[in-house]
Amino acid sequence: MASDHDKVLTNDKIKPIIQSRNFFSNLRVLGFVQDPLKKAVLSLKSRRATLADCFLSLAKLAATLKKLPKSLNPAFRSHCIKVINERFDEFDDDILICILGNGNR
Secondary structure, three states: OHHHHOOOOOOOOHHHHHHOOOHHHHHHHHHHHHHHHHHHHHHHOOOOOOHHHHHHHHHHHHHHHHHOOOOOOHHHHHHHHHHHHHHHHHHOOHHHHHHHHHOOO
């Protein structure tokens, strides 16, 4: 593809990236994850966002990542799972669980 558009692709650093066999696979993964991530960010930017909203957004992102095929960019998937697990660990606090469970805002 890059060789078909030599006049458009003038940056020699970009051509090998596009020609790599993982490029379009990586774009597919990014597109799959981008929509729920965008929704989470917009939800959390709200002035009325709560810890419950944060937790729910994190859970939705985790569910989206779980749907990704394990063979599709395993390094990216693994990194995301690690980060999400670290964030879930931050919620593992009895005080936060009581607050979230009682619906206090």
